[in-house]
Amino acid sequence: MEKICVAVRVRPPVSQDSSAGTYWNVGDNRISLHKLHGTPISGLSYAFDYVFDESCTNAQVYELLTKDIIHAAVEGFNGTAFAYGQTSSGKTFTMNGSANDPGIIHLAVEDIFRKIQIMSDREFLIRVSYMEIYNEEINDLLSLENQKLQIHESLERGIFVAGLKEEIVNNAEQVLQLIESGEVNRHFGETNMNVRSSRSHTIFRMVIESRGKDTKSSDRYSSNDAIRVSVLNLVDLAGSERIAKTGIGGVRLKEGKYINKSLMILGNVINKLSEGAKQRGHIPYRDSKLTRILQPALGGNAKTSIICTVAPEEVHIEETKGTLQFASRATRITNCAQVNEVLTDAALLKRQKLEIEELRKKLQGSRAEVLEQEILKLRNEMLKYELEREKLEMQLEEERRSHKECNQCIREQQMKIENLSSLVTFSDYDRNSSQEQKSKRESPEEESGDSSSKCQGDIFRTPCFKAAPKNFVVRRSNYSNLSEYSPLPDSFSNVVDEDTWFKMNKGYKADLDLLQMISVASARKVQSFPLSDLTLTPVPLYENCKQELENLKRQLEIISEEKNELQRKHTEQILLNDRLMKEISELKHEAEIIQEIPERLRESVASCKEIYEDVVSTVQYVASNRESSAAKLLCGTREIGRALLSTLETHFLIVLNGHKPFHANFVSQEQYKELSERLKSTLISLVASETPIMKNKQVKNPQCSCNSKVAAWSQLSRSFMILFSIIIMGYIVSFFKILIL
Numbered sequence: 001m002e003k004i005c006v007a008v009r010v011r012p013p014v015s016q017d018s019s020a021g022t023y024w025n026v027g028d029n030r031i032s033l034h035k036l037h038g039t040p041i042s043g044l045s046y047a048f049d050y051v052f053d054e055s056c057t058n059a060q061v062y063e064l065l066t067k068d069i070i071h072a073a074v075e076g077f078n079g080t081a082f083a084y085g086q087t088s089s090g091k092t093f094t095m096n097g098s099a100n101d102p103g104i105i106h107l108a109v110e111d112i113f114r115k116i117q118i119m120s121d122r123e124f125l126i127r128v129s130y131m132e133i134y135n136e137e138i139n140d141l142l143s144l145e146n147q148k149l150q151i152h153e154s155l156e157r158g159i160f161v162a163g164l165k166e167e168i169v170n171n172a173e174q175v176l177q178l179i180e181s182g183e184v185n186r187h188f189g190e191t192n193m194n195v196r197s198s199r200s201h202t203i204f205r206m207v208i209e210s211r212g213k214d215t216k217s218s219d220r221y222s223s224n225d226a227i228r229v230s231v232l233n234l235v236d237l238a239g240s241e242r243i244a245k246t247g248i249g250g251v252r253l254k255e256g257k258y259i260n261k262s263l264m265i266l267g268n269v270i271n272k273l274s275e276g277a278k279q280r281g282h283i284p285y286r287d288s289k290l291t292r293i294l295q296p297a298l299g300g301n302a303k304t305s306i307i308c309t310v311a312p313e314e315v316h317i318e319e320t321k322g323t324l325q326f327a328s329r330a331t332r333i334t335n336c337a338q339v340n341e342v343l344t345d346a347a348l349l350k351r352q353k354l355e356i357e358e359l360r361k362k363l364q365g366s367r368a369e370v371l372e373q374e375i376l377k378l379r380n381e382m383l384k385y386e387l388e389r390e391k392l393e394m395q396l397e398e399e400r401r402s403h404k405e406c407n408q409c410i411r412e413q414q415m416k417i418e419n420l421s422s423l424v425t426f427s428d429y430d431r432n433s434s435q436e437q438k439s440k441r442e443s444p445e446e447e448s449g450d451s452s453s454k455c456q457g458d459i460f461r462t463p464c465f466k467a468a469p470k471n472f473v474v475r476r477s478n479y480s481n482l483s484e485y486s487p488l489p490d491s492f493s494n495v496v497d498e499d500t501w502f503k504m505n506k507g508y509k510a511d512l513d514l515l516q517m518i519s520v521a522s523a524r525k526v527q528s529f530p531l532s533d534l535t536l537t538p539v540p541l542y543e544n545c546k547q548e549l550e551n552l553k554r555q556l557e558i559i560s561e562e563k564n565e566l567q568r569k570h571t572e573q574i575l576l577n578d579r580l581m582k583e584i585s586e587l588k589h590e591a592e593i594i595q596e597i598p599e600r601l602r603e604s605v606a607s608c609k610e611i612y613e614d615v616v617s618t619v620q621y622v623a624s625n626r627e628s629s630a631a632k633l634l635c636g637t638r639e640i641g642r643a644l645l646s647t648l649e650t651h652f653l654i655v656l657n658g659h660k661p662f663h664a665n666f667v668s669q670e671q672y673k674e675l676s677e678r679l680k681s682t683l684i685s686l687v688a689s690e691t692p693i694m695k696n697k698q699v700k701n702p703q704c705s706c707n708s709k710v711a712a713w714s715q716l717s718r719s720f721m722i723l724f725s726i727i728i729m730g731y732i733v734s735f736f737k738i739l740i741l
Ligand SMILES: Nc1ncnc2c1ncn2[C@@H]1O[C@H](COP(=O)(O)OP(=O)(O)OP(=O)(O)O)[C@@H](O)[C@H]1O
Pocket: 010, 011, 012, 054, 085, 086, 087, 088, 089, 090, 091, 092, 093, 094, 194, 196, 197, 198, 199, 237, 238, 239, 240, 309
C-alpha cells in the first residue's frame, strides 16, 4: 500500500499589478494563507508532498512528482497523473505545457522512450489513445468517428473504453504528433476566466506492453512468455468554475454544469477514499464516467500523483481553499500498485516450475541441513539428559540406602543409649545389689547358675547383661509391655553430651569404642556407679550388642535358607503339578475310551444273541421232530441263552445310562459256570441216549448220520461255552473298569 502523491502548484499571477502573491505563502512543501500585511490566517495552512510556486517549471514538477510514476509504468505498474484545479489555474499548462516549457505529457512521452532504449533486455509494444469526456460523453480525440463511447470491464482488460482507437507507436515524436492531432479535436471555449478554457476532461493513455528478450534469464519475472501490461493515464481535468464568475451561458453554461457535476463526484470519491477502509463504505466510482475511468488510479492498482493547481489572486481565494481541501483529502488515499503481467500457459507452467525448484532447493539446502543439525543437537541433549537422569537416580538410590543405614545405625545407637541410660538410672537404686554382684563376680563358680536366675526373677532390677546377654535381649523387647518401667533416663545429658546426640540423630555413625568411653566418662561424671562397676558395665553391653548382631545375622541366614528352600519346593510343586495335570489328561482320554466299551460290548452281546438265535434255529431244524426230547431241550436251552443274553444287554444299557448295575439280580460267574456245565452234561447225555434210536431209524449209512449229530451237538455245546465265557469275562472286566472310574 502506498499513498497517492499530491502536490500543489501556484501559477503566476495573471496581471502584474496584482498583489495576489502576497496572500499565499509557499515554503517547505507547505502553502498557507496570509493577510495582506503578512500575518498567517489560522487554520489555513496545508502541507503536501510538494508545493510548487509560480517560479517552478513543468520540468521541475515532472522531475519531482511524475517521473517515478512514468518509470514505474515502463516496468509494468499502472500509473496515473492528473491535474485538478479551478478554471484558469494552470492545469492545461502543467499537463501540456508550452513551446518553451513542455508539459508533463510531453516530458513523460520522451522519458518513456528514453527509458525503453535503456532497457535493452526487454522489447516493448506501446499503444496510445486520446479521449475526452465532454458533457459526460466519451469522445475519441484520435478518431472523430468514435464518439459517445461506452465503458466496459473485463477480467483480461479491466475497465476500458470500448471502440477507442489505439495507435501503436515507436517513438516520442510519433506520439507527440498524435497528441497534437488530438488536441485539435478537443473542446475548448472562451470564458471570462480563460480565453482557452478546457470544456472537457482529457485522458491521454499509453498502454505499455513488454517482455524479456533473454530466454536464459534466471529472473523468473523475466520469463520470455510473461508479458507485462501497464496503463499510464495522463489526465487534464476541466476546471471547476463559478457561473457568476465565468459569466457563461448557453452551451458554456451546460458544459460548466457537467464539469462541476463530474468534479463534485470526483470530490465525493476522494472524500470516501480518504475516510479509511472501515468507514468509507461504497465508493461511487460509477456515478461519473471520469471516476469510472480513473477507478484503478483512485484506491486501486496504480501509482498515482495529483497536481492541484491554484490561482494566487485574491478573487480566487475561495476556489483555492476548496482546491487545497480537495488536495488535502487526496493525501489520505492509498493505492496498492503491482506489476501487471499476462501469463500464457507455458509461462505459468515455467514460473511454477521455477518456484517449485526454488522451494525444493530451499528445503533441501539450508532448511534441511538446519533441521538435521537441530535434530542431532536435540538428540544429543536428550541423551545427555538421560545420562544425567540415570546418574541422579543412582545417586538418589545411594542416598536412600545410606539414609536407611544411618537410620538403622541411629536406632541401634538409641538402643544402646537406652541401655546405658537404664544402667545409669538404676545404678543408685541397685547399688546394694551391685555390690552383691561384685562379690559374686569375684566367685565365678556361683555366677553362672544364680545370676541368670536372679535376673530373670526380678525384672525391675538393672539387667545383668554380662551374666545373661540373651536374656537381656529378650527382656529388652518386653520393655514396651511394662507400663511402669522405662529404660530412658530423665535427661540424656547425664549419659552423653548434646553434640554426640546431635551427630547420632544426623546419621553420624558413632564409634562404639568412643561411645563406650563417653558413656564411661558420663557415668563417672554422674558418679552413680562405684568405679569398679563403671569400668565393667559397658564391656558386656558391647558384647551383648555384638552377640545380638551375630544372632540377627544367623537368623537372617536361616531365613534366607528357608526362603531358598521354599523356592525350591515351590518349583518342585510346580513340576509335580504339571506332571499330574498331564496324567489327568491321559486318564481322561483313557476314560473316554473305556466309556465306549460297554456300548461295544452291548453291541457284541446283541450280535451274539442273533447268532445264537440262528444257531439254535438251525439245530432245531436239524432235529426236525419238535416233540423229541432233543428238540425240547433245545427250546429250553434257547430260552435260557436268550434270557442270559438279554440280562447282559440290560446291564450294559444300565451302565451306559450312568446307573450302577443291580448286583443282587446279577448272574455271578459261578452261576454261569454251573449253568454251562449242566448244559454241557445234558447235551452229552442227550446225544448218548439218542444214538440207538437213530441207529434203528437210519437204514442207509446210519453210522454217519449218528456221528454227524453227535458232532453237531458237541459243536453247539462248545459254542455255547465259548460264547458265554467271552461275554461274561468281557462284561466283568468292563464292569470293574467302570466301577474304578
Ligand atoms: N505556471 C504557469 N506559468 C505561466 N503561465 C501559466 C502558468 N499556469 C497557467 N498559466 C497561464 O494561465 C492561463 C490559464 O491556464 P490554463 O489554461 O492552463 O488553465 P486551466 O486550469 O487549464 O483552465 P481551464 O480549466 O479553464 O482549462 C494560460 O494562459 C496559461 O498560459
